[in-house]
Amino acid sequence: MAAIEAREVSKRYGTLTALDRVDLTVEEGEIFGFLGPNGAGKSTMINVFLDFVRPNTGQVEVFGHDCQRESVAARECMGVLPEGYDVYDRLTGRQHVLFAMESKNAGGEPMEILERVGIEDAADRKAGGYSKGMAQRLVLGMALVGEPDLLILDEPTTGLDPRGARAMREIIREENERGTTIFFSSHILEQVEAVCDRVGILHDGELAAIDTIDGLRQSVGGGTKLLITVDEIERVEVGRIEAIAGVESAWIESEPSQIVVTCSNDAKMDVLVGLDDVGVDVLNFETEEPSLEDLFVEYTGGGE
Amino acid sequence: MTWRTIAKKDARAVLDSRTFRWFLAIVAIAFVFGGYMLPLSVEAPTTSDLPSSMTDAVTLLLPLLGIMLGYKAIVGERTSGRLNLLLSLPHSRRDVVVGKLVGRGGLLAAAVSVGIVLGALLVYYPFGTLEPLVLASYLLVTVCFGLAFVGIALAISTLTTSEHLATAGAFGTFFVLVVVWPQLQPLFSVALERVGLASGGLPEWALFVHGATPGLLYERVVEGFYGGASDGPYLGPDAAWYLGEWVALALLIAWAIVPITLGYLRFQSTDL
Numbered sequence: 242m243a244a245i246e247a248r249e250v251s252k253r254y255g256t257l258t259a260l261d262r263v264d265l266t267v268e269e270g271e272i273f274g275f276l277g278p279n280g281a282g283k284s285t286m287i288n289v290f291l292d293f294v295r296p297n298t299g300q301v302e303v304f305g306h307d308c309q310r311e312s313v314a315a316r317e318c319m320g321v322l323p324e325g326y327d328v329y330d331r332l333t334g335r336q337h338v339l340f341a342m343e344s345k346n347a348g349g350e351p352m353e354i355l356e357r358v359g360i361e362d363a364a365d366r367k368a369g370g371y372s373k374g375m376a377q378r379l380v381l382g383m384a385l386v387g388e389p390d391l392l393i394l395d396e397p398t399t400g401l402d403p404r405g406a407r408a409m410r411e412i413i414r415e416e417n418e419r420g421t422t423i424f425f426s427s428h429i430l431e432q433v434e435a436v437c438d439r440v441g442i443l444h445d446g447e448l449a450a451i452d453t454i455d456g457l458r459q460s461v462g463g464g465t466k467l468l469i470t471v472d473e474i475e476r477v478e479v480g481r482i483e484a485i486a487g488v489e490s491a492w493i494e495s496e497p498s499q500i501v502v503t504c505s506n507d508a509k510m511d512v513l514v515g516l517d518d519v520g521v522d523v524l525n526f527e528t529e530e531p532s533l534e535d536l537f538v539e540y541t542g543g544g545e
Numbered sequence: 546m547t548w549r550t551i552a553k554k555d556a557r558a559v560l561d562s563r564t565f566r567w568f569l570a571i572v573a574i575a576f577v578f579g580g581y582m583l584p585l586s587v588e589a590p591t592t593s594d595l596p597s598s599m600t601d602a603v604t605l606l607l608p609l610l611g612i613m614l615g616y617k618a619i620v621g622e623r624t625s626g627r628l629n630l631l632l633s634l635p636h637s638r639r640d641v642v643v644g645k646l647v648g649r650g651g652l653l654a655a656a657v658s659v660g661i662v663l664g665a666l667l668v669y670y671p672f673g674t675l676e677p678l679v680l681a682s683y684l685l686v687t688v689c690f691g692l693a694f695v696g697i698a699l700a701i702s703t704l705t706t707s708e709h710l711a712t713a714g715a716f717g718t719f720f721v722l723v724v725v726w727p728q729l730q731p732l733f734s735v736a737l738e739r740v741g742l743a744s745g746g747l748p749e750w751a752l753f754v755h756g757a758t759p760g761l762l763y764e765r766v767v768e769g770f771y772g773g774a775s776d777g778p779y780l781g782p783d784a785a786w787y788l789g790e791w792v793a794l795a796l797l798i799a800w801a802i803v804p805i806t807l808g809y810l811r812f813q814s815t816d817l
Contacts (some may be wrong), residue, residue, distance in 0.1 A: 248767075263549075288816075288817070291632065291633055292632075293629065293632065293816065293817040294816045294817070295816060312637065313635045313636070313637050314635075316633070316634065316635040317561070317635040319633075321633035321634075323629045323630060323631070325629055326626045326627070326630040327625040327626040327627045327629075327630065328627070328630065329554075329558060329627060331557075331558050331561045331562075332554070332557075332558070334701045340550065340554055341634060343547075344547055344550050344634040344635060344636060345634060345635060346547075352680045380630065383634075384633075486624045526730045
């Protein structure tokens with residue numbers, strides 16, 4: 242059974258289409274990254290999972306429970322770090338976790354949860370005085386209560402410092418090792434690249450791409466970029482490099498002075514050998530894989 | 546069914562606010578004060594004298610407390626985002642509405658109960674008479690009256706996503722139902738006479754309509770059941786059956802149920 246099975250989900254607000262026939266399947270045990278610029282519809286999609294928002298067409302099932310008709314059953318499988326939440330000012334951190342335990346009918350020791358998310362020192366302080374990062378950790382802790390089968394994290398690293406973001410990634414990995422499926426939305430590419438098995442890219446309410454990170458890289462030209470530093474750059478003829486099979490294009494950059502070649506992965510050695518053949522000494526070379534950012538820009542039209 | 550969890554947390558949060566503690570205390574103290582004053586004006590009082598003597602205070606204070614408790618309960622959570630946190634846990638929206646109603650209504654009921662019981666003891670001791678059944682029914686009727694306003698305010702709170710609108714709506718409702726409406730009877734008389742629907746006083750259907758606010762219904766219930774009133778346009782021997790205290794009681798119960806139910810149905814069907 243799939244952890245999340247969304248079919249033809251559309252949501253319109255007046256004339257604005259927030260989601261346009263999105264199909265999405267997240268398998269059990271995956272870490273799925275849901276990527277897209279702000280306003281692409283990521284939160285709307287998550288809000289459909291949570292039954293905060295009712296889609297105009299289509300439906301979503303979480304572990305076989307319809308998110309609209311069996312919303313409570315669906316949410317019983319989930320631990321959620323929602324978007325745009327606020328904590329209860331007058332309750333302490335410990336009371337928050339206890340409330341989550343009672344709500345989910347789950348046992349456990351609140352302090353263990355608070356230690357896991359690193360705010361055990363603030364357990365008995367009222368959450369109204371927490372910083373944004375502490376509140377984020379607290380709500381993550383509430384999401385972890387009851388060992389959910391699916392963790393839904395909407396922009397989980399917002400408000401966290403780099404240390405907090407790293408701790409978040411560790412918790413995601415730990416939970417995933419326990420068998421939890423993770424659905425993780427972000428507009429920050431490195432976050433997704435660092436932990437996710439598969440990503441979906443949402444753009445203007447449409448699912449622009451859905452694949453593994455490697456798969457996405459290959460689909461965008463499959464290209465590798467070679468940066469080659471040589472001893473006598475004047476002697477290099479760009480045309481001859483471009484004639485090598487597998488090379489897309491080549492040009493010379495002046496600052497720093499080097500040859501740039503985009504080519505398929507297999508043609509890399511041919512380029513270096515070709516330079517050697519014309520008597521140019523290769524002093525140094527680097528390869529650049531297309532980053533997820535490049536992919537992202539490719540799929541979302543360069544952040545217009 | 547997790548409304549208990551929500552009710553408990555909500556009641557705790559309300560009690561943490563000093564303003565609300567004062568408000569609840571004032572309502573309880575009003576009954577105690579009433580119970581203290583009654584033996585000074587009535588010789589050999591019984592506890593059934595208490596309800597009528599309290600009506601003016603009750604019909605002002607309980608609507609105010611009910612509105613205060615209810616009007617921000619849901620819209621406040623919605624605009625702040627606490628509702629997102631709450632509903633990301635496995636609660637249904639019905640659990641949220643019921644939990645709020647029980648949590649906040651429960652506090653109102655507790656304040657009313659403490660006040661009435663202590664007030665009744667002051668009536669009873671040293672020269673009065675205690676009638677437990679009368680007292681119990683009076684307590685239920687009064688709690689029902691208070692709950693009607695908690696329900697109305699909660700319903701308003703579920704209807705809008707703007708705190709300003711909810712505030713205006715709730716206090717506007719209070720002003721109209723509690724302050725203005727009861728004074729309008731002469732105006733209605735004149736208006737109906739102009740259009741030829743009445744001559745010298747309101748016809749019975751108009752009395753029914755005018756007397757259908759929670760406050761006027763509550764007064765009629767108290768007068769009819771505890772005040773022993775058997776005259777006047779509503780409770781007199783010639784009045785229509787639907788102007789009597791039993792129908793008033795039924796309508797009062799409807800006020801406690803219908804608005805909040807409508808509010809829930811609307812809340813259930815909207816996007817957050």
